Amino acid sequence: xxxxxxxxxxxxxxxxxxxxxxxxxxxxxxxxxxxxxxxxxxxxxxxxxxxxxxxxxxxxxxxxxxxxxxxxxxxxxxxxxxxxxxxxxxxxxxxxxxxxxxxxxxxxxxxxxxxxxxxxxxxxxxxxxxxxxxxxxxxxxxxxxxxxxxxxxxxxxxxxxxxxxxxxxxxxxxxxxxxxxxxxxxxxxxxxxxxxxxxxxxxxxxxxxx
Numbered sequence: 001x002x003x004x005x006x007x008x009x010x011x012x013x014x015x016x017x018x019x020x021x022x023x024x025x026x027x028x029x030x031x032x033x034x035x036x037x038x039x040x041x042x043x044x045x046x047x048x049x050x051x052x053x054x055x056x057x058x059x060x061x062x063x064x065x066x067x068x069x070x071x072x073x074x075x076x077x078x079x080x081x082x083x084x085x086x087x088x089x090x091x092x093x094x095x096x097x098x099x100x101x102x103x104x105x106x107x108x109x110x111x112x113x114x115x116x117x118x119x120x121x122x123x124x125x126x127x128x129x130x131x132x133x134x135x136x137x138x139x140x141x142x143x144x145x146x147x148x149x150x151x152x153x154x155x156x157x158x159x160x161x162x163x164x165x166x167x168x169x170x171x172x173x174x175x176x177x178x179x180x181x182x183x184x185x186x187x188x189x190x191x192x193x194x195x196x197x198x199x200x201x202x203x204x205x206x207x208x209x210x
Contacts, residue, residue: 044098046146046161048105050078053098057082060098067097068154069109072172076102089123089157090116097158101168109158117152124150124157 044053054060063079071079078100084093092113099107112120121139125131131150132142141148147165150157 044105044108046105046164049103050080050100053080053105059083063097067095067109068111068156069097069151069158071099072168074101074168074171074175076171077106077168078103085110087112089120089127092116101164101171104164105161106164106168107158107160109156111156114155117155120157121150121152124148 044056050060060080060082063081067081071077080098080100082096082098085096087094087096087110089110090112094113095111097107097109097111098105099109124139124141128141128148131139133140137151137153139150143162145162147160147162148157149160
């Protein structure tokens, strides 16, 4: 079973930990590239192809059911899951979703069990320092190459590659533009409905005024 060591993903240039008031943030290990799960050769790196990940993790399988985090409806996005993984943020097993854009590993999402949100949030703050921003829905850590989002009510936290995420957002915007264009074209091709006959005309259809 793979231990998902998130220390590798938050490299010193990607997620810079800032001290948390009243706590001592754990130092972030330096790595030349973001990665997840450094355990021998079983490591995941953003940009990896599906086939490369499957060679490292044969248990990788296509997502067959909703997992929690909303996924963009793009044909270029493929979703896979590594079930029953261990993570350092809590002691229970977690499903880890891997999202690929254009056959490149773009997002890594960890789903944690119910009742673990407080412990997971505290562990992330200690590990990665002060967040870049927070709302009543999510907490965000923005780094130079990686962004971390923690969404406790949906019981997940996830890492995305900033460069690939920008490509995904660009494609989403283009898809919206294409959808709007298709709607306008369809509306232009639809003939206007014939106007309803006036009461007088309707009354005269049988040859006489009623």
